[in-house]
Amino acid sequence: MVARTPEEFRAKQQIDVRTFHEVIGIETRERRVRVVDRKTQNEAWEAYDELLMATGAVPLRPSVPGADASGIYGVHTLESGIRLRKVLDAQQPRSAVIVGGGYIGLEMAEAFLLRGMRVSLVDKAPQVMGTLDQDMARHVARALTDRGVHLYLDEALEAFAVRNGRVHAVITSQRTLETDLVLLGMGVAPNTQLAKEAGIPLGERGAVRVDRRMATEVEGVWAAGDCAESFHRLTGQPFYVALGTVANRHGRVAGTNMAGGDARFSGVVGTAVTRICSLEVARTGLQTRELEGLGRPFVSQTIESHTRAAYFPGSGTIHVKMLADAATGVVLGAQIVGQEGAAKRIDVMATAISAELTARQVSELDLAYAPPFSPLWDPLIIAARLLAKKIQ
Amino acid sequence: MGTRKKRVVIIGGDAAGMSAASVAKRKNPDLEVMVFEKGPHTSYSA
Numbered sequence: 464m465v466a467r468t469p470e471e472f473r474a475k476q477q478i479d480v481r482t483f484h485e486v487i488g489i490e491t492r493e494r495r496v497r498v499v500d501r502k503t504q505n506e507a508w509e510a511y512d513e514l515l516m517a518t519g520a521v522p523l524r525p526s527v528p529g530a531d532a533s534g535i536y537g538v539h540t541l542e543s544g545i546r547l548r549k550v551l552d553a554q555q556p557r558s559a560v561i562v563g564g565g566y567i568g569l570e571m572a573e574a575f576l577l578r579g580m581r582v583s584l585v586d587k588a589p590q591v592m593g594t595l596d597q598d599m600a601r602h603v604a605r606a607l608t609d610r611g612v613h614l615y616l617d618e619a620l621e622a623f624a625v626r627n628g629r630v631h632a633v634i635t636s637q638r639t640l641e642t643d644l645v646l647l648g649m650g651v652a653p654n655t656q657l658a659k660e661a662g663i664p665l666g667e668r669g670a671v672r673v674d675r676r677m678a679t680e681v682e683g684v685w686a687a688g689d690c691a692e693s694f695h696r697l698t699g700q701p702f703y704v705a706l707g708t709v710a711n712r713h714g715r716v717a718g719t720n721m722a723g724g725d726a727r728f729s730g731v732v733g734t735a736v737t738r739i740c741s742l743e744v745a746r747t748g749l750q751t752r753e754l755e756g757l758g759r760p761f762v763s764q765t766i767e768s769h770t771r772a773a774y775f776p777g778s779g780t781i782h783v784k785m786l787a788d789a790a791t792g793v794v795l796g797a798q799i800v801g802q803e804g805a806a807k808r809i810d811v812m813a814t815a816i817s818a819e820l821t822a823r824q825v826s827e828l829d830l831a832y833a834p835p836f837s838p839l840w841d842p843l844i845i846a847a848r849l850l851a852k853k854i855q
Numbered sequence: 856m857g858t859r860k861k862r863v864v865i866i867g868g869d870a871a872g873m874s875a876a877s878v879a880k881r882k883n884p885d886l887e888v889m890v891f892e893k894g895p896h897t898s899y900s901a
Contacts, residue, residue, distance in 0.1 A: 469868070469897050478876045478888045485893035486866045496864055498891055509889065511864035517872030541896050657866065688871025710870035717871070718878030721863050722886055 489514065489661035491681045513683055513721040516658055516671055517714070520651035520689035520705045525562065529623030534630040535645040538567060547646075556643030557581060560633040562620050564591030568648025569603070569739045572612050575646075576740070583613040583640050585620060585633060592744065594735060595798050596751045598765060599784050602800040606742040615640070651705050653690045667692045667701035675727040677717040685721060687713035696730040696817060697749055697795060698757065704731055733796075734813040736806045743806035747813040748796030749786065760789035764822075764850035768842035770804040772834035781805040783846040785812070785822065792821035792854040794847075804836070808843055822851040860887040868892030 469480040481498075487506075488497035495510045522537040524530060538544045550556075559575045561568045564586035575582045584591070584607070590600040591607070591614070608614055615635060623645065624632035633640045653670040655663075664680045666672030671679055671686035675694070679686050686692075688710035695702035709731055719726035734747040754761045763786040771778040779802025786796040797812035799805050815825050826847035832839060863879050865872045868890045880888050890897070 467873070467897065469892075472873065472876070472890075472897060476877060476880050477884075478880055478890060480868055480873075480876075480890045480892065480897055482868065482892045482895050482897065484891040486891050496866065496891070501893065509864060509891075510862065511889075512861045513863045515863070515865040515867075515872065515875050517865055517867035517869065517875065519867055519869055519871075540894065542894055685875075687875055688867070688869065690867075691871075707870045711874045714871040714874030715878050718875035719882055721875065722879040722882035724882055 486657060489657060489663075489684075491661055491663070491684055494683055511683070513685065515717055515721060516655075516663070516679070516684065516686040516690055517688045517710075518654045518657060518690040521654045522647060522651050523649040524647065525620055525649065527620055527622050529625040529630060532623055532625040532630040533628055534643070535623065535647060537647045538571060539651060550644070551578060554643070558642045559583070559644045559646055560585060560640050560642040561646045561648055562586075562633065563648035563650065564588070564614075564616070565593065565648055565650055566735070566737050567650075568646070569607070570737060571646050571648060572607060573610075573740050576610055576612065581613075582611070583615065583633075583642070585615045585618050585635050585640070587617070587619040589617045591616070594733075594746050594750065595744070595800070596763075596784060599782060599798045599800050602782055603739060603742060603744055606740050610740045651689065653703065653705075655690055658686070658690070668703040670703050672701070676720050676725070677713055677728060678720070685717045687717040693728070694730045696732050702731060702733075704733065706735065732813055732816050734809060736809060738806070741803065743799070743801055743803065745799045745806040745809035746797070747809050748794070748816045750796055750798065751786065754786065754795065759795075761786050761795060762789050762850065762853040763787075764846050764853065766842060766846045766849060768840075768845055769838050770802050770842075771836060772838050775834040777803065777835075779803060779805070781808075781842050783808075783842045785825075785843075785846045785850045787822045787850055787854065789854065792823060792851060793819050794822055794825055794850075797843075797846075799842075808841070811843055822847045822854065826851055860885060862887040862889065865890045868894075868897040870898050873898035 472478040483501040522539045558581040618635040622634040670692040689705040716726040736745040765784045781801030784798040
């Protein structure tokens with residue numbers, strides 16, 4: 464997971480990386496930051512010409528009774544993942560309750576299952592994976608319950624039952640779930656405490672407000688990654704997404720500009736992919752909830768097909784949902800749930816959306832075919848062709 | 856006395872911070888690039 468160590472950055476690139484050093488304050492007018500060396504507790508001012516806020520995100524924590532008990536974990540950093548792994552190895556818990564059915568929650572459900580644990584998952588929403596439409600999320604839920612995950616949807620977390628400072632049950636609006644361990648997968652919020660204290664304006668969902676060059680509204684201060692806003696190419700509006708790919712893209716733009724260049728962030732279309740219990744899940748563009756929120760008339764098409772030629776070994780089911788503007792037919796979103804080989808097809812759709820292709824144009828793409836990779840008509844072609852017929 | 860190098864300070868050594876540091880230094884090797892990371896690790900994918 465660690466692609467390059469601090470020592471490598473220092474030696475090979477002459478970048479002065481100081482780990483265990485925390486910035487505790489910013490004076491934007493004086494252009495300096497207050498830094499604490501966490502090993503010695505020594506504090507010092509460091510001057511800057513250009514400053515980048517890359518403070519990341521923090522996991523959302525529930526404000527319910529018992530939330531500060533021990534035995535409640537999150538996995539938002541490499542360290543927190545390592546810490547949880549040590550707990551699992553040392554204590555060998557037999558059960559876990561996961562709060563939140565997003566990417567982290569579902570990926571951790573699989574990890575716990577692989578350790579032979581009894582896994583329950585609670586979410587206040589009526590579906591898992593809120594970034595999918597409900598009909599597509601149902602396939603994911605079925606895969607989880609088939610593997611033995613106990614799903615409790617439409618159930619709000621009300622409290623943690625605590626004994627001797629340690630959580631022993633999760634109390635929902637419907638039931639009490641006894642457990643050895645709790646994992647929080649409730650999503651993240653931008654970590655903007657420092658920015659807020661320094662008077663750097665915030666925007667979408669509390670992320671640092673930036674322009675397309677990743678500049679904040681304060682002279683000499685930039686922001687990138689999970690603490691910063693993005694913008695959605697389909698709406699042109701500010702958009703918040705916490706993803707490593709986006710963080711790297713933000714970083715490249717900010718780094719170029721801080722070095723005197725002129726780069727612009729090209730925005731996101733909401734592309735994401737994951738795998739849960741051998742089921743591949745991918746999405747891009749706008750989903751039904753978002754389109755309804757925008758009041759944008761749209762049509763959609765859902766199909767079921769095969770990941771490879773149906774007769775070919777390893778061929779599996781794939782579900783594709785595609786959404787397009789009702790008047791123009793321009794593709795606005797796509798979602799894929801299926802067996803091995805299904806998910807990376809989403810990149811075709813992310814490309815189609817960026818190029819503003821219509822459903823008809825997608826249905827006429829010259830996509831690759833050979834039996835190990837696809838049925839004769841790729842599932843995307845099938846979905847796009849049916850979708851195109853719905854447009855006046 | 857030489858003139859002080861232009862200094863870029865980055866708060867956070869994960870994906871965004873380290874990719875910005877790398878790109879800035881590559882684009883302008885005369886920059887002084889400092890990264891402050893409160894934890895023990897730097898980026899896992901920059």
